[in-house]
Amino acid sequence: MAAAGFRRSVVLKRRPGGEPSRGDFDIREDPVPHPEAGDVVTRTIWLSIDPYMRGRLREEQTYATAVQIGDVMTGETVGEVVESGDPAFQPGDLVVGARGWQTHSVTPGKQLVKIRKGAAPLSAYLGILGMPGATAYAGVTEICKPKPGETFVVSAASGAVGSVAGQLAKRAGARVIGIAGGPDKCFWVQDSLGFDDCVDHRSIDLRGELHAACPNGIDAYFENVGGAVQAAVFEQLNPFARVAMCGMVSQYNEKTPPPGPNLGFVVGKRVLIQGFIVSDRPERLTEWRTMAEPLVAEGNLVYREDVIEGLENAPDALAGILTGRNFGKLLVKVSPEPS
Amino acid sequence: MAAAGFRRSVVLKRRPGGEPSRGDFDIREDPVPHPEAGDVVTRTIWLSIDPYMRGRLREEQTYATAVQIGDVMTGETVGEVVESGDPAFQPGDLVVGARGWQTHSVTPGKQLVKIRKGAAPLSAYLGILGMPGATAYAGVTEICKPKPGETFVVSAASGAVGSVAGQLAKRAGARVIGIAGGPDKCFWVQDSLGFDDCVDHRSIDLRGELHAACPNGIDAYFENVGGAVQAAVFEQLNPFARVAMCGMVSQYNEKTPPPGPNLGFVVGKRVLIQGFIVSDRPERLTEWRTMAEPLVAEGNLVYREDVIEGLENAPDALAGILTGRNFGKLLVKVSPEPS
Numbered sequence: 001m002a003a004a005g006f007r008r009s010v011v012l013k014r015r016p017g018g019e020p021s022r023g024d025f026d027i028r029e030d031p032v033p034h035p036e037a038g039d040v041v042t043r044t045i046w047l048s049i050d051p052y053m054r055g056r057l058r059e060e061q062t063y064a065t066a067v068q069i070g071d072v073m074t075g076e077t078v079g080e081v082v083e084s085g086d087p088a089f090q091p092g093d094l095v096v097g098a099r100g101w102q103t104h105s106v107t108p109g110k111q112l113v114k115i116r117k118g119a120a121p122l123s124a125y126l127g128i129l130g131m132p133g134a135t136a137y138a139g140v141t142e143i144c145k146p147k148p149g150e151t152f153v154v155s156a157a158s159g160a161v162g163s164v165a166g167q168l169a170k171r172a173g174a175r176v177i178g179i180a181g182g183p184d185k186c187f188w189v190q191d192s193l194g195f196d197d198c199v200d201h202r203s204i205d206l207r208g209e210l211h212a213a214c215p216n217g218i219d220a221y222f223e224n225v226g227g228a229v230q231a232a233v234f235e236q237l238n239p240f241a242r243v244a245m246c247g248m249v250s251q252y253n254e255k256t257p258p259p260g261p262n263l264g265f266v267v268g269k270r271v272l273i274q275g276f277i278v279s280d281r282p283e284r285l286t287e288w289r290t291m292a293e294p295l296v297a298e299g300n301l302v303y304r305e306d307v308i309e310g311l312e313n314a315p316d317a318l319a320g321i322l323t324g325r326n327f328g329k330l331l332v333k334v335s336p337e338p339s
Numbered sequence: 340m341a342a343a344g345f346r347r348s349v350v351l352k353r354r355p356g357g358e359p360s361r362g363d364f365d366i367r368e369d370p371v372p373h374p375e376a377g378d379v380v381t382r383t384i385w386l387s388i389d390p391y392m393r394g395r396l397r398e399e400q401t402y403a404t405a406v407q408i409g410d411v412m413t414g415e416t417v418g419e420v421v422e423s424g425d426p427a428f429q430p431g432d433l434v435v436g437a438r439g440w441q442t443h444s445v446t447p448g449k450q451l452v453k454i455r456k457g458a459a460p461l462s463a464y465l466g467i468l469g470m471p472g473a474t475a476y477a478g479v480t481e482i483c484k485p486k487p488g489e490t491f492v493v494s495a496a497s498g499a500v501g502s503v504a505g506q507l508a509k510r511a512g513a514r515v516i517g518i519a520g521g522p523d524k525c526f527w528v529q530d531s532l533g534f535d536d537c538v539d540h541r542s543i544d545l546r547g548e549l550h551a552a553c554p555n556g557i558d559a560y561f562e563n564v565g566g567a568v569q570a571a572v573f574e575q576l577n578p579f580a581r582v583a584m585c586g587m588v589s590q591y592n593e594k595t596p597p598p599g600p601n602l603g604f605v606v607g608k609r610v611l612i613q614g615f616i617v618s619d620r621p622e623r624l625t626e627w628r629t630m631a632e633p634l635v636a637e638g639n640l641v642y643r644e645d646v647i648e649g650l651e652n653a654p655d656a657l658a659g660i661l662t663g664r665n666f667g668k669l670l671v672k673v674s675p676e677p678s
Contacts, residue, residue, distance in 0.1 A: 230602070261602070262565075273613070
């Protein structure tokens with residue numbers, strides 16, 4: 001049978017104190033299971049690496065259950081069905097929705113979504129057409145609500161979420177300023193994504209450069225990083241600014257988070273600061289995919305991928321995304337795409 | 340003529356470094372002016388003292404223009420018309436809307452609202468039926484949106500804004516917990532306002548007492564004080580909590596505001612934090628007055644006043660409200676009510 005053989009899984013060995021590393025995980029081998037009724041076995045092709053995964057390694061639970069020691073590490077994948085106990089799926093179907101850092105996953109069929117072959121590259125369903133894209137969509141349209149002529153700032157601007165957020169704000173008519181790490185990313189953000197400007201957060205005068213890029217102040221901010229970038233942006237918010245709090249990746253490796261901004265400005269400037277998690281309304285993902293597929297196909301939404309080969313390199317990939325070593329949507333290629 | 344004679348005004352002499360004091364102001368005497376066409380001269384009966392006034396003493400402007408050195412200090416009053424250049428007003432009319440720490444003010448008639456005689460005590464138009472009441476109404480109904488069974492917390496609970504905010508949340512069916520300074524205020528908040536509990540912010544275990552009072556966490560918070568109270572409340576917010584940022588009086592005398600909370604929780608708990616200023620939508624005040632007048636008349640909304648006699652004591656009154664020395668809506672009685 002197609003599902004015969006062994007599979008490899010990356011399991012949590014110990015909770016990392018700071019930056020996660022290869023030694024915090026084990027590789028486990030076991031036979032590829034056969035599916036129970038209703039379940040589907042998939043061969044993983046693409047594994048998504050996202051900053052939120054760091055939170056799953058903590059003892060304390062946040063909004064989602066922590067990964068337990070000995071458990072397979074969680075993560076979205078695109079895969080090919082190899083054996084199905086759900087009549088809705090056949091071997092050879094391509095699906096998104098299985099979770100796990102492993103070469104083969106067993107997933108209830110009702111959690112899987114079939115990918116329409118040829119509509120877009122498979123990997124795009126983990127990035128611009130997946131959770132990161134839908135996250136950008138939710139934060140921009142439900143919280144930031146940029147209006148024509150307003151100034152919209154997004155941090156981690158070359159990343160999977162930030163790059164989409166800025167493009168959506170641009171489409172809404174805003175002046176869009178990215179914040180990214182290093183000249184290559186900043187160049188790409190302006191040249192390929194078409195943002196109006198991009199500020200390097202490693203600049204010794206982040207505040208001054210941000211001010212030069214936003215002479216009329218900041219009306220909306222899509223927050224991905226926290227820390228010094230957050231402080232610089234908050235100082236330059238305009239009255240009635242909206243801040244979509246998507247993440248604060250700069251502190252995900254910290255044991256004790258540093259103090260934050262004094263919130264007096266929130267009163268005087270009537271600022272709205274709102275946290276959100278895309279999966280709270282799963283229908284957002286379907287809505288976004290339907291809307292974005294043609295835009296991606298026509299080249300009206302641009303994305304960039306950073307691909308790491310081999311499941312065993314997933315821990316290094318996670319460490320890298322937390323310090324901005326990736327450039328674009330970070331993916332692990334676990335096995336070949338079907339020819 | 341009725342407006343003949345001299346008037347006294349409290350003018351800003353120097354900007355206070357910390358707590359404002361009598362020495363930061365001068366008393367100026369000049370003849371009561373006659374009104375130009377469209378203007379109205381009023382004799383001040385009641386002057387409202389509110390925490391926001393501290394912000395007007397700062398060099399840097401916030402959302403409103405700073406009071407300049409030598410200028411009459413600003414503040415809402417209830418007064419009696421003594422001479423009118425606006426045909427809509429006659430001597431003897433009672434009005435709210437004139438601004439200034441002075442015994443007589445000159446105000447464009449279009450900024451004044453006539454008080455319907457006998458509907459409520461005159462002073463109530465500066466408190467529960469005035470800007471503080473409308474502020475509570477805006478923050479509760481537009482941001483906190485308490486639902487039946489939810490836990491609603493308000494700081495400065497015995498104050499002009501907090502006491503109304505909690506009563507409105509109670510009417511919406513929420514479990515309402517006040518935070519106030521000292522046993523007398525806490526007793527009154529529970530006994531007279533009918534809050535479910537009240538925590539003394541001077542307690543050595545504020546966090547623990549707040550947790551005991553809010554065993555199911557906090558769903559909505561009406562913020563008036565900032566500082567340690569804010570930190571304790573923020574730690575205990577539930578997912579999807581709403582925070583109405585009305586003020587942070589604990590730091591109004593500080594030159595450099597202290598660091599604030601790390602905002603990581605805003606993401607994980609999808610918290611909404613929103614600043615607001617009631618005067619951004621002036622129609623709120625009319626809407627609130629119309630709604631609240633009968634509730635106050637029937638005793639269904641309770642309030643308490645703390646009255647200081649004499650205009651010359653207004654600076655001390657302001658210093659007192661910034662450190663919580665008042666108990667209830669703080670007012671200066673400038674001259675007698677009409678008999």
